[in-house]
Amino acid sequence: MNTLNICIDIDGTITKAYDWLDMANKYFKKNITEDQVTEYEIHEVMGIKRQEYDDFYNRNKFKLHSDQKLRDGAKLVITALHQFHNIYFVTARDLELKTLTHLFLRNNEIPYDNLFVLGSHYKVDKAHELDCNVFIEDNYNNAIQLSEAGFNVLLMDTNYNRKPINDKITRVNNWNEIFLIITELSSQIKAV
Structure with missing residues (x-):
């Protein structure tokens, strides 16, 4: 070898792959399921502007990445x-x-x-x-x-x-x- x-x-x-989904759903008041995550770009999945997602991510990135399984x-x-x-x-x-x-x-x-x-x-x-x-x-x-x-x-x-x-x-x-x-x-x- x-x-x-x-x-x-x-x-x-x-x-x-979808650990972020619950937090994003709560934040954006959405009910997106894993099956609906057919794009890598989360703002597209959530149906929001990129800047809105960037704001969410910047506020929550330490928690998002700490809590991953x-x-x-x-x-x-x-x-x-x-x-x-x-x-x-x-x-x-x-x-x-x-x-x-x-x-x-x-x-x-x-x-x-x-x-x-x-x-x-x-x-x-x-x-x-x-x-x-x-x-x-x-x-x-x-x-x-x-x-x-x-x-x-x-x-x-x-x-x-x-x-x-x-x-x-x-x-x-x-x-x-x-x-x-x-x-x-x-x-x-x-x-x-």
Whole structure:
């Protein structure tokens, strides 16, 4: 087995994809269900202006990101992968959430080699810098960008990313699938 550089997004990838929905429904007095979240952009889902959502997010981002729950199997699989591979969390979260994000990962006992809080959805340059072998993501546009830059992407299936994918993207339903795919990939990559 060869050591891989695994880049992992956080929100919607290791955390449950719809944790924000209850708080947003209460705030905007809506009753949106998970099945109705068919777009990544939350303001579009809620039927509000982007600035309204930005105001909500800026007021509530620390609580939103503190209260998230892990996806089933995420901790177990990442812990197992970390024994043989490098784990890099690469998130678009605001830079001011860096300390909170470190605490979230540590409090949930998620092992990792480094955390990169980019403050931007553009992750291609960081993936190149990290010599990424596989990127685990839930954002469709990020997955397309990364795949078009030559990276293998595992796209965590959600209602908001069910669009056509290319041959560098593999849609996955859970962390057990991710473990099997990465194990197979690491056996196929030749040692440098």
